[in-house]
Amino acid sequence: MTTSTTTPTDVxxxxxxxxxxxxxxxxxxxxxxxxxxxAWHAERxxxxxxxxxxxxxxxxxxxxxxxxxxxxxxxxxWSDAEGVHLRAAAADAIVPAGSQDALRGTHVxxxxxxxxxxxxxxxxxxxxxxxxxxxxxxxxxxxxxLRVRDPRARARVAFEGVPTFAYDxxxxxxxxxxxxxxxxxxxxxxxxxxxxxHVQVVGEVDVVRDGVTTTLRLTGKPGGGATLLFTDPAxxxxxxxxxxxxxxxxxxxxxxDEAGEGVRSDGQPGPTLRLDLNRTLNLPYAFSDFGTCPxxxxxxxxxxxxxAGEKVPR
Numbered sequence: 001m002t003t004s005t006t007t008p009t010d011v012x013x014x015x016x017x018x019x020x021x022x023x024x025x026x027x028x029x030x031x032x033x034x035x036x037x038x039a040w041h042a043e044r045x046x047x048x049x050x051x052x053x054x055x056x057x058x059x060x061x062x063x064x065x066x067x068x069x070x071x072x073x074x075x076x077x078w079s080d081a082e083g084v085h086l087r088a089a090a091a092d093a094i095v096p097a098g099s100q101d102a103l104r105g106t107h108v109x110x111x112x113x114x115x116x117x118x119x120x121x122x123x124x125x126x127x128x129x130x131x132x133x134x135x136x137x138x139x140x141x142x143x144x145x146l147r148v149r150d151p152r153a154r155a156r157v158a159f160e161g162v163p164t165f166a167y168d169x170x171x172x173x174x175x176x177x178x179x180x181x182x183x184x185x186x187x188x189x190x191x192x193x194x195x196x197x198h199v200q201v202v203g204e205v206d207v208v209r210d211g212v213t214t215t216l217r218l219t220g221k222p223g224g225g226a227t228l229l230f231t232d233p234a235x236x237x238x239x240x241x242x243x244x245x246x247x248x249x250x251x252x253x254x255x256x257d258e259a260g261e262g263v264r265s266d267g268q269p270g271p272t273l274r275l276d277l278n279r280t281l282n283l284p285y286a287f288s289d290f291g292t293c294p295x296x297x298x299x300x301x302x303x304x305x306x307x308a309g310e311k312v313p314r
Contacts, residue, residue, distance in 0.1 A: 034167045037278050044281070045161055052118070052134045052149040055156035059148040060138075060192070060290040072148065073135065074122050075103070079144040083110030084137055086120065094122040094135075111139045114197065116147070127152070140292050141196045147290055155287060155314070163236075163311040167278050171308035177273035179203040179247070183222050189295045191285035197294035202226055205273055209304050216300045218245065228275070229296035234305035238286040238312045240296050249274045280309025287313055 048055050059072065063084050067076040075088030088094050088103040096107045097119050109119045116138040123132050136147040183200035190197055203218045203226065220226035228243040285291025 033169050033172065033278075037167045037276075040279065041164070048162070048287075049156065049159060051131075051151040053156070054284045054287050054291075055159055056134075056149040056151055056153045057147060057155075057284070057288040057290040058150045058153050059146075060292075061146045061148075063144040063146060070146070072124075073146065077146065083108050084119070084144050084146075092122070094120050096120050109137060111137050111144075113139050113142065115139060118149075138292060140190065140192070141194065145292075162282065162313045165278075165307050165309060165311065168308060171277040171306070173207065173275045173277065174272040175205040175207055175275050176270050177203055177205045177218075178270070186219075186297050188297055191283070191291045191293045191295075195292055199294060199297065201297060205275065207275075207302065212303065214302055216302070217297050219297065228300075229294070230300045230302055230306075231296060232302040232304065232306045234307050236311045237306075238282050238310075240283070241280045241309060242283055243275060243277065243280045243309075245273060245275060247273075277306055277308040280306065282310045282313060 047053060059070075061070045061073070061077075063077050063079040065078055065080060067078045067085075067087065069076055074092035074094040075086050077087075078085050085106055085108045086094070086096070086103065087106045090102050090104050093102045095101065096103050097109070097117070103120075107120075111117055111119075116136050118134045119137040120135040121132045122135075123129050127133075131151045133151070134149040136149055138145045138147055180201070180203050183202050186199050186201055188197050188199055189195065199219045200221060201217045202220045202222060204215050205218060205228070207214050207216060216228060216230055218226040218228055224247075226245050226247055228245055229240055230243075231240045283291060283293040285293040
């Protein structure tokens with residue numbers, strides 16, 4: 001579920017978020033912040049526009065154990081202990097991944113739990129050969145699914161950008177962080193009913209506003225990147241959003257102690273992590289009804305509105 005997206009900025013200004021009302025630990029002094037954000041945002045939108053990007057999802061079909069024909073998909077599909085089988089004739093003109101020739105016979109492919117990959121492509125009747133449809137195999141909560149990625153999808157054809165709040169340096173926060181020595185396993189829900197995701201909690205950050213501290217948990221892999229999934233009551237945003245964080249991005253708003261770890265705003269020692277909430281993103285589920293994205297871990301709810309980052313796109 002990784003994406004990288006951008007949008008035209010909201011032309012409305014947000015005077016309510018002056019420095020005086022910003023959360024504790026806010027960084028206010030990067031004159032290049034807006035320009036860097038705009039470049040990042042442009043790359044995000046370019047990625048969304050890719051021929052098989054997140055704007056192209058048009059269907060999600062769960063694969064049964066008996067051979068089944070799905071509307072809009074060539075061939076017959078079924079699943080068993082080996083993986084997902086595709087049976088097709090030359091007239092179906094569906095090409096398995098790794099081949100350049102249409103399938104004649106049966107082909108089986110597998111994917112790990114929680115993962116996905118493109119397993120076949122085909123060109124619908126009358127379509128431009130450059131607009132090949134991709135079939136993505138996913139495995140979620142022990143079930144196999146086929147997700148259709150069509151470059152002609154209305155969401156992509158009509159795409160004019162993802163609405164965002166205007167960039168505001170007051171939403172660049174230096175938050176006290178505590179990384180866990182060992183990850184903590186958690187089970188969370190997903191964007192589709194009945195789905196479960198097994199995630200690893202690798203640390204936690206404290207966000208302080210109006211004297212109230214809210215602790216949010218970070219998920220990811222030990223030693224790797226981390227993500228912050230959260231909900232908040234901001235108007236016009238998705239039910240939950242994501243921020244990718246750099247574990248090495250120490251905040252610049254704290255004083256350094258002798259150990260180089262920094263001093264928290266409340267005077268207690270500890271490192272900080274820079275959270276640029278202007279780069280908060282929608283997950284794929286916000287762009288279509290076919291995303292399988294994980295929900296935030298329990299308790300990752302901010303009691304105030306984060307009017308930063310991407311708004312709901314539809």
